[in-house]
Structures are given as structure tokens and as C-alpha cells.
Amino acid sequence: MSKxxxxxxxxxxxxxxHLAGIVEGLGHQLVGTAEDTPxxxxxxxxxxxxLVLMDIHLAGGGDxxxxxxxLAEKLECAIIFITAYADEETIMRTQEIGAGGYLVKPFTDAQxxxxxxTAFASHAKLQREREHARSLGGVLTHIxxxxxxxxxxxxITFTNQSAADLVGWPVYKVYGRNIFTVLDVDTDDLKDALAKARAGEPIEGLQIRVTDNVKQERAVWVTIESLPVDGKSAPGAVLSLAPVSGEPFTGHSKKTSEDVQWRPFGLGTRLLVYSHDTFGLGHLRRCMAIIRKLCAEFPDISVLLVTGSPMVHRYSMPPGADYVKLPSIQKTGAESYQARSLQIPSPDIQAxxxxxxLHTARxxxxxxxxxDHSPAGSKGELLPTLDWLRTSGECTCVLGLRDIIDDPATVRQSWSENLTYDVIESHYxxxxxxxxxDMYDSLSEYGLPExxxxxxxxxxxxxxAESDQRIQPDAPDDKPMIFVTIGGGDGGTETLLFPFLEMMKRFGAELGLRAEIVSGPFADRDLQVELERRAQGLPVVLHEFLPSTRHLLEQAEVTLxxxxxxxxxxxxxxxxxSILVPRALYRMEQTIRATQLARLDLCCMIRPDDVTPEALFEAIKKVRRQPGLEEARRKGLPLGGTEKVARFCSNLTVAVRMS
Structure with missing residues (x-):
């Protein structure tokens, strides 16, 4: 280990x-300690x-x-926050800094x-990304x-859609090709200009003639700047091309309308479903429910799901549907992502x-x-595809949004800063x-334009779970059951499952309940092992993953x-x-949803900070005395989503190519 x-x-x-002993025991150098901000x-x-191990509450009232x-802005150091408690506002503030980790007192040496x-590993990746951004930033900001x-x-290591259109190549075919081959130019002027740019002399105002992929020649202006690399290889370069005045570029011709027939949604429909899936299983499961319904209602359609979920292979596709698996990414902050498995920087996984x-769509x-959910895709990855589809003019673009995204003020600010309102207006x-x-007016809450x-x-x-097949239990069990789930498992093991198991240990006999727990496929492996250890000897069955939990929901007397x-x-x-414990990690979405459902008497809600074995025990006793959700369903709950999506699609007219 490096010091x-x-x-x-x-x-x-x-x-x-205590911390000093651990740091030095790991072989690191303790450069000093402080008690206050100055x-x-x-x-x-x-x-x-x-690395700085930082207490949130400092001597003298320091923050x-x-x-x-x-410290982070000046030194670019990693930060681990230490606290005995933290409210949601404080957690959000630490996320904005990009905390490398948290330690909650009292903590163990192992923690x-x-x-x-973890902080050093994530910080090393962040530093590589910063260097990458610095090397590009000065060049890309003005071209x-x-x-x-x-x-x-x-x-060629990168190109944008404008460049691909200029030369008539698909973006994906440009990568890795020689620039002289793609431009179909072999002039000494360009070679000399590249040499000068790499030597530190930016090139502006160079005019050359390039030939596109259909052998159409045009004059273009070229600007060239050197692109720093790792110091071991020859410098790269950035080339910006613009048509010479008098030879405007208007794009390549598409097939005329004579090649297209407009038909009702159904025969000849090719539906592409995008789900970026960076956190949990929600996006994937919602998309799968829609796909199953549409394939059942319209057996002649083809559906291709594009997803980054590492769990997509665990779900069966209906006839007429298939999927393309993107390299997986995972959320590391409110708007931060990194590769889940590949050891490559964020800009590379994004590209x-x-x-x-784009390749798949073309x-x-x-x-x-x-x-689903993300109008521009994760970090804008869908924008080139949306631009290409808009140019073709033959694809109907539909955006599906869950009703609650985040706190309205946060969404409005984010959508304004990231031009999401413009993306929705121009592409969908x-x-x-x-x-x-009636339950949550997303239209007004998030300020969608008129x-x-x-x-x-x-x-x-x-x-x-609507289309899931019912699963019968292996053997009848007369003992009432409580079903516990934390979704995909990215958060909730320590804050909900551990306290629940402690509650079962102390109060389980009095409740007379057995438990079925789904911990989720994304739960930390060490936490999963600890969960199994704590469950030993208790009337508990642990599941890491189940394709469907409908049978457990139906059988359970209470769902937590x-x-x-x-x-x-x-x-x-x-x-x-139902007892809901909203997860407040990264977004306020779950807190808003749980609050709304509790206000309508559709659930009991416990805030994460209030979760204790005693609180869970009291909540379970309370809800068992209350009427169930069956009465609310009888009166009518708005649960016909897939049916209404199918009805919406039946009213679409789509462009079908005839050649």
C-alpha cells in the first residue's frame, strides 16, 4: 500500500x-490534526x-x-465526513462537495x-477525470x-454529429479511422498544419477541400489545436471544420416520403425503448411491464429495449421483444455517475x-x-440519437416520466441549468x-412550459408486477408473514434491514410473525454476509433477488x-x-411519495432517522389493527397504467418504410 x-x-x-491510530496503522502519514476551521x-x-477526515460539527461552532x-476546492483532496447524526439538508450539502465517504459515531476500526x-479509490478515479477534463476544457470551450x-x-477518438454529417459517415464508423481517410484528403497543407499545431502553434483560417462519403467535394475552413495526452504518446489534436461561405452544408438527403407509409401502431412498428438504469431496478421493471403489455396487445410489433441494467438478463422477454445491453454505470451523487464494472473514466464510459x-438507433x-424518465439520457447520452431521429423525421418520440422525480425546486433548477425543458420541447x-x-400534479410542480x-x-x-405470474408457496404456512424489501438493494440494508432483524430478535415472538426479506441484487456483498449472519436463528427467509414479488405482496399481512x-x-x-421508510439518498422523491400516500391513509410512514427496532415494532402492531388496502382498491385506485399506455399507442400513426 502506498503511503x-x-x-x-x-x-x-x-x-x-482513535482515528490517528487507525490511519497510522494502515501505513499512511498523519500530517496533523485540527479542532476548528481556522x-x-x-x-x-x-x-x-x-485525504481529510472531517467532523461536521467543529469546535467554536465551526461548520x-x-x-x-x-479544502476540497483548494487542495482537490478527498473528504470523509464524521458525524453522530445528520439531517437531510446536511447530507445534501455534503453530496454537493462529493464526499468520499461517511463515518457515523460510534464507528468500528473496520468501518x-x-x-x-473507498475514498482513496474513488478519489483516484475523480483525479483522472479532472485531468481528462482539463486537457479538453481549454480547447472545447470555444470551438x-x-x-x-x-x-x-x-x-479519430471523438467526433460530434455535425462532423459525421459533414463527411457522410455514421458516428460509430468514424471512430478509430484515420482523419485523412475520413476527409478523403491527402494534402500537404493539412499535414503541415497538424505538425505546427502539435508543436504549439494553433492553426486558424486554413482552407482545404474535403470529399464526403458520397464523393461530394466542398471547401471547408479548418481550425486546429494541440490536444495534450499522457506524456508518453505524440500529442493529439482537435480539428474544427466549417463550410466556406457560399457552400453551405444542408445535410445528406433522406429517403423521400414515397418510401414511407403512415400506418396505425402495430404491423411494421419498430419500438425502441430507452432505460438508462443507473440505480436499482425501477426503470427496468417499469419498462418491462410496458413492453409485455404492448407485445400482448400488438403481436405484430418489434420492441428493442436499450438498457444499462446489469439485471436485464434475469427477466424474460415476450415474443417480439429483445434487448441491447449497455455497459453499466452507477450513481455516485445527485448527478454523478461512474462505470459499474469497467475500469475506465466517466467520460470514456459516457462516450x-x-x-x-446511436449505432443501435441507426x-x-x-x-x-x-x-423512460431521463429526457436527454444519462449525462446527455441520448442527445445525438434524438438529433438524428429528428433529422430523419420518421420517428415519433415519446417521453415517459414517473409522477414524482424530486423536490420541485431541485427539478426546476436542474432542468433549467441542463436545458431539459428545451430538450422536451424540441424532441418529444x-x-x-x-x-x-389528482395525487401529484407533475405538470404544475415541475413547471413544464405551456x-x-x-x-x-x-x-x-x-x-x-401486474403481468407477473402468480407463484405458489412451496408449502402452506399458517404463521402470518411480513414481507420486507428495499428494492434493488442500493441503500437500505443498514438503515432498514438491520433494525428489522434486531426487532425480530427482540419482539418477534410477541408479534408471532415470520418474515420474507428481499435484500436486492445490488446490496454490498459484505453487508449481505452480515445480513445472513444476523438472520440466523430467526423465522426469516432471505432472498437476494426475485424476478417477481407479487406472491409475497399478496400473502403478507404487512409489507415493510x-x-x-x-x-x-x-x-x-x-x-x-404497508409501512414505508423512504430512502433519502440523492433525491427527495421517496420522501415526497411516502408523505403523499400516508396523507391519503394508504400507508404508515416512518422517517429514516426515526427507524429503531422499537419504532418498527410499534408500527407493525399499529397497522395490523387497521383496515387493509383492499377497500381502497375496491373504491378505485389509479392503477391502469399499462392499459392506458396501450390505448395511447393504439391512437398513434407511425411511419413505416416500404424499402
């Missing part, structure tokens, strides 16, 4: 000493630590989050060691139009996914696109909201769960009684 520089900012002397800033400037922000190892990035061997999506040529003919306007309002249709909730969209809609459709 790293670590600083501790903590006002409790015993905690300071000392921390002075020590940080002097010692330049690579550890603000102190960490100053500290794991947090330090537009058709853009090519090439390496030291003149092979890879972007080009795979080859599949869909006439209907259904996008229809917007389907998977919810009820020009979009007429395109919006609320289609009620989509239960992902987090408050994700799919979990809640399945509860409304099939469960008897």
Missing part, C-alpha cells in the same frame, strides 16, 4: 486519537493532505461542511479502514461546428454508451421511441406521466419497504397493509 497524506479535523480528543485551513494549506468545501480505502479529436497517429445508442431505424411529441394528476402542456397525458400508475415508485405501485396493487 498517503491524511489530516484529521475533529474536536473530540478521544475520537481524534486551524484546519491553515494546516491544510501547509501540509496539502490527500465542517463549509470547511471541507474550502474506518473500509471508508479510507463549435463539426468537431474531430484525433490521437498522435491521426486516428461508449452514447455511440452504442441500424434498427425505429419509428417510435419511448424514453408526447409526454406520458406514470401517475395520477407549449408542452398539450402533449402531456397522465396515464395512471404502472404496476411492474422503502418507497420507490415500483415498490409503491406494486403495494397499491397487491399488498394488504
Amino acid at each position: 498517503r497524506r491524511v489530516m484529521i479535523v475533529e474536536d473530540e480528543v478521544m475520537v481524534q486519537m 486551524t484546519a485551513l491553515e494546516l491544510g494549506e501547509k501540509e496539502a493532505p490527500e 465542517g461542511v463549509d470547511t471541507a468545501l474550502q 474506518v479502514r473500509a471508508a479510507i480505502a 463549435g461546428g463539426a468537431l474531430f479529436l484525433i490521437d498522435g497517429n491521426n486516428e 461508449l454508451r452514447t455511440n452504442l445508442i 441500424d434498427y431505424q425505429p419509428n417510435v421511441l419511448l424514453v 411529441e408526447h409526454v406520458l406521466v406514470y401517475g395520477s394528476k 407549449s408542452v402542456e398539450a402533449r402531456v397525458e397522465f396515464v395512471d400508475f404502472i404496476s411492474s 419497504s422503502t418507497a420507490g415508485y415500483n415498490t409503491c405501485t406494486d403495494i397499491l396493487a397487491f399488498a394488504q397493509r
Whole structure:
């Protein structure tokens, strides 16, 4: 293990000493300790630590989050926050900094060691991404139009849609090809200009003639700047091309309308479904419910699902449907993602996914696109595909949004900053909201512009378990059952499952319940092992993953769960009684949903900070005395989402190519 520089900012002397012993025991260099903000800033400037262990509440009333922000901005160091408790506002503030980890007092040596190892690993990846961004930032901020990035061997490593259109090549076919081959030019002027640019002399105003893929020649202006690399290879370069005035580029011709017939949704329909799937199973399960319904209602259609979910292979596809698996990414912050498995930086995984999506769309040529949740795709990866589809003019683009996305102020700010409102307005003919306007008015809460309002249709909730086959239990069990689930498992093991098992240990006999627990396929492996250890000797059955939980929802006297969209809609459709513990990681979505359902007396809600074995025991006793959800279903809950999506599609007219 390499020796790293670590600083501790903590006002409790015993905690300071405890952490210092662990840091030094790991072989790292402890550069110093501080108790307050001024000392921390002075020590940080002097010692330049690579990692800071930062207490949130410092001596003298100092704010550890603000102190960490100053250190991180100046030193680009990793931060691990230490706290005895933290409200949701504080957690959100630490996420904005990009915390490398959290330690909640009291903590164990193993937890500290794991947090330090994780923080250094994630920080190393972040540093590589920063260097990558720096190398491109100065060049990309002021050039537009058709853009090519090439390496030291003149092979293209990046291009945008404008450049691909200029030369008549699909984006995915440009990558890895020699720039002179793609431009079909072999002039000494360009070779000399590249040599000068790589030597540090930016090139502007160079005019050359290029030949596109259909042998059409045109004059273009070329700007060239050197692109720094790793220091071991020859410098790359960025080429920006623009048509010379008088020879405007208007794009390549598409097939005329004579090649297309407009038909009702059905025979000849090629539906492309995009689900970016970065967190949990919700997006995938919702898309699968829609796909199953549409394939059943319209047996002549073809459906291709594009997803990044590592669990897509665990779900059976209906006849007429298939999927393309993108390299998986995982959420590391409110708007931060990294590769889940591949050891490559975020910009590289983003480029890879972007080009795979565009390649798939160009080859599949869909006439209907259904996008789940993310209008521009993860970090904008869908935009080149949306641009290409708009240019073709032969694809109807539909955006599907769950009713609750996040706190309205957060959504409005994010959508304004990221131009999401513009993307929706310019690229989507229809917007389907998977919810009820009477229960949550997404249209007004998220401020969709008037020009979009007429395109919006609320289609009620989509239960992902609706089309699941009923599974009979292996053997009847007269003992009443409680079903516990945390969705995909990305959060909730420590905050819900551990307290539940402790509750079962202390109060299980009094409740007289057995438990079925689904911990989720994305749960941390070490936590899963600990969960199994704690469940030993208890009337508990653990499942890591089940393709369908409908049978457990129907059999359970009480369901205890987090408050994700799919979990809640399945509860409304099939469960008897519900206790929701919303997960507040990254977004307020689950808190808003659980609050709304509790207000309508459709669930009992416990806030995450209030979860204790005693609180769970009291809540379970309380809900068992209450009427079940069957009465609410009898009166009518808005659960016909897949049926309404199918009805919406039946009213579409789609462009079908005849050649």
C-alpha cells in the first residue's frame, strides 16, 4: 500500500486519537490534526493532505461542511465526513462537495479502514477525470461546428454529429479511422498544419477541400489545436471544420416520403425503448411491464429495449421483444455517475454508451421511441440519437416520466441549468406521466412550459408486477408473514434491514410473525454476509433477488419497504397493509411519495432517522389493527397504467418504410 497524506479535523480528543491510530496503522502519514476551521485551513494549506477526515460539527461552532468545501476546492483532496447524526439538508450539502465517504459515531476500526480505502479509490478515479477534463476544457470551450479529436497517429477518438454529417459517415464508423481517410484528403497543407499545431502553434483560417462519403467535394475552413495526452504518446489534436461561405452544408438527403407509409401502431412498428438504469431496478421493471403489455396487445410489433441494467438478463422477454445491453454505470451523487464494472473514466464510459445508442438507433431505424424518465439520457447520452431521429423525421418520440422525480425546486433548477425543458420541447411529441394528476400534479410542480402542456397525458400508475405470474408457496404456512424489501438493494440494508432483524430478535415472538426479506441484487456483498449472519436463528427467509414479488405482496399481512415508485405501485396493487421508510439518498422523491400516500391513509410512514427496532415494532402492531388496502382498491385506485399506455399507442400513426 502506498503511503498517503491524511489530516484529521475533529474536536473530540478521544475520537481524534482513535482515528490517528487507525490511519497510522494502515501505513499512511498523519500530517496533523485540527479542532476548528481556522486551524484546519491553515494546516491544510501547509501540509496539502490527500485525504481529510472531517467532523461536521467543529469546535467554536465551526461548520465542517463549509470547511471541507474550502479544502476540497483548494487542495482537490478527498473528504470523509464524521458525524453522530445528520439531517437531510446536511447530507445534501455534503453530496454537493462529493464526499468520499461517511463515518457515523460510534464507528468500528473496520468501518474506518473500509471508508479510507473507498475514498482513496474513488478519489483516484475523480483525479483522472479532472485531468481528462482539463486537457479538453481549454480547447472545447470555444470551438463549435463539426468537431474531430484525433490521437498522435491521426486516428479519430471523438467526433460530434455535425462532423459525421459533414463527411457522410455514421458516428460509430468514424471512430478509430484515420482523419485523412475520413476527409478523403491527402494534402500537404493539412499535414503541415497538424505538425505546427502539435508543436504549439494553433492553426486558424486554413482552407482545404474535403470529399464526403458520397464523393461530394466542398471547401471547408479548418481550425486546429494541440490536444495534450499522457506524456508518453505524440500529442493529439482537435480539428474544427466549417463550410466556406457560399457552400453551405444542408445535410445528406433522406429517403423521400414515397418510401414511407403512415400506418396505425402495430404491423411494421419498430419500438425502441430507452432505460438508462443507473440505480436499482425501477426503470427496468417499469419498462418491462410496458413492453409485455404492448407485445400482448400488438403481436405484430418489434420492441428493442436499450438498457444499462446489469439485471436485464434475469427477466424474460415476450415474443417480439429483445434487448441491447449497455455497459453499466452507477450513481455516485445527485448527478454523478461512474462505470459499474469497467475500469475506465466517466467520460470514456459516457462516450461508449452514447455511440452504442446511436449505432443501435441507426441500424434498427425505429419509428417510435419511448424514453423512460431521463429526457436527454444519462449525462446527455441520448442527445445525438434524438438529433438524428429528428433529422430523419420518421420517428415519433415519446417521453415517459414517473409522477414524482424530486423536490420541485431541485427539478426546476436542474432542468433549467441542463436545458431539459428545451430538450422536451424540441424532441418529444408526447409526454406520458406514470401517475395520477389528482395525487401529484407533475405538470404544475415541475413547471413544464405551456407549449408542452398539450402533449402531456397522465396515464395512471404502472404496476411492474401486474403481468407477473402468480407463484405458489412451496408449502402452506399458517404463521402470518411480513414481507420486507428495499428494492434493488442500493441503500437500505443498514438503515432498514438491520433494525428489522434486531426487532425480530427482540419482539418477534410477541408479534408471532415470520418474515420474507428481499435484500436486492445490488446490496454490498459484505453487508449481505452480515445480513445472513444476523438472520440466523430467526423465522426469516432471505432472498437476494426475485424476478417477481407479487406472491409475497399478496400473502403478507404487512409489507415493510422503502418507497420507490415500483415498490409503491406494486403495494397499491397487491399488498394488504404497508409501512414505508423512504430512502433519502440523492433525491427527495421517496420522501415526497411516502408523505403523499400516508396523507391519503394508504400507508404508515416512518422517517429514516426515526427507524429503531422499537419504532418498527410499534408500527407493525399499529397497522395490523387497521383496515387493509383492499377497500381502497375496491373504491378505485389509479392503477391502469399499462392499459392506458396501450390505448395511447393504439391512437398513434407511425411511419413505416416500404424499402
